[in-house]
Amino acid sequence: MSVRPTHEALLALFLLCSAGCAGEAADALVVFGLTTDMAVGFQFDHIETTTKVDGVVTGTERLSYGGGELSLPAELVVGPAPDGAEIELSIAAFRDGEASPIVTRRGATRAAGGRSLLLPISLDEACCATPCAASATCAAGACVEPFIAPSALTDHDPLWIASASDACKTPGSGDPAVVIGQGESAFASLEHGEVVPIEAGPQGGHHVWLALRVTGLRQMGSRLTVEGYFPEMEFELLPFTAQVTMHKAGEDRCEIDGVRFQVDRGLPVEAVRGQPLDIEVALEDPNGDVAMAAQRVVISP
Structure with missing residues (x-):
């Protein structure tokens, strides 16, 4: 990312x-x-x-x-x-x-x-x-x-x-929209309830790799917010925020890959294994246009 x-x-x-x-x-x-x-x-x-x-x-x-x-x-x-x-x-x-x-x-x-x-x-x-x-x-x-x-x-x-004209926000890109996928270096689809692996981060903690497919938002300067909630434990993760730059992935869409989201912040890693996790993302571009999406995954046991 x-x-x-x-x-x-x-x-x-x-x-x-x-x-x-x-x-x-x-x-x-x-x-x-x-x-x-x-x-x-x-x-x-x-x-x-x-x-x-x-x-x-x-x-x-x-x-x-x-x-x-x-x-x-x-x-x-x-x-x-x-x-x-x-x-x-x-x-x-x-x-x-x-x-x-x-x-x-x-x-x-x-x-x-x-x-x-x-x-x-x-x-x-x-x-x-x-x-x-x-x-x-x-x-x-x-x-x-x-x-x-x-x-x-x-x-x-x-x-x-x-x-102004933009690499990602084109006349044909339509209303703002975002799809949650997975991937460290490329976008891959993510099904509802799909089991996803986690890996140890370079500074501690464990994370999932998310990727986003986006339409109708500017290429540069969008503010990304990622939130997570473990429903069975009734535990809300601290949100992740960053300013991002997207790359073109077709005529009317762009993508962001390599979004690292830590899933054990405030929890022991063994407690999250096998748990469903509800992920929500929001992207707001410099024009104030916003796209939001939600997806449930299951942390690999």
Whole structure:
């Protein structure tokens, strides 16, 4: 299971100014709304960004999933900049250990005095195998002009993130739902009342390996809560909570595997062997959407 430190939906705020803007009334901003339909941390691991104002590089940044710096969707803000200045963002997404990016994207516009413009820019899986000329960029599998006139852009509204495209929360994924399965490294189905093995953990205690199949929730930043209750002993286990990242497992669903849930916290392990255990899980994504599920298992004797 990939567990990340708590972080907000906004990835970073870059306040960059071109060399010629000192002393001028430069209150224009361009907010690049960065999204992807690929699974961050699985299909790519880090991005490298370059910002330019009127052709001059004003900043570069490397943001890594493993370092806890990369979470999408996100905002990258360039400005303040003088009215009419050309603002450009270039992004390259990499897998760890590979020198060539798996996908690149560029976006550009002109600063409009007094406005904060929102320029959507996506890293699309369909662009991974789509080469484009140097003057073009790839979007949704097609080569397009990277420049968009400011008159064609809307003003920035931070609520855009709530409806942004996502690797797991797609138009076809339907309402939030979760299915409880089992598995340390892959999802396997779990029947009601199925006998499940337990194993000793590295820091004491014994646990079962759970896996979850999820639809309708965002790939990153969902809060997972797992609870357990032994009905025959009338004993409630302490809940487990974590922030999780899912991986794609089909067109409209994602999965989490390797969820370790301790079953003998506060009990001797011999007392739980052969006992039925009612497991409940809840997943809440950064938008506030929630999926819940329950399953009964029997601890292996």
